[in-house]
Amino acid sequence: MELIPGNSLITETPEAGRRLAMDMALHSIYAIQPDGEILKTGRTVYATDPDELIASSQVVALEFATIAAANNYWR
Template sequence: MELIPGNSLITATPEEGRKLALDMALHSIYAIQPDENVLKAGRDVYSTDPEELIASSQVVAIEFATIAAANNYWR
């Protein structure tokens, strides 16, 4: 499994960086829980729980911050 798509954190734009952050978060989730049936079974819980959704957003935000730093904040 490729945890960093394209094996690079460098992106041309913040929009591409945001997409990469989402992709990286998804790849991490699948790496942690590779059983798709178990993964899907949990969706009913986390998809309706505001705290779970906020926690998911925090993971993406951390990934995006890492990508932004790697790209010198697109300066």
């Protein structure tokens, strides 16, 4: 499994960086829990729990912060 799609944190735009952050978060989840059925079962819990949704957003935000720094904040 490729944990960093394209093996690079460099993106042309912040929008592409945000997409990469979401992809990286998703790849991490699948690396941690490779059983698709268990993941599917868990969705009913976190999809309706505001705390779980916020935690998921925080993971993406951390990935995006790393990508933004790697891209010198697109300056």
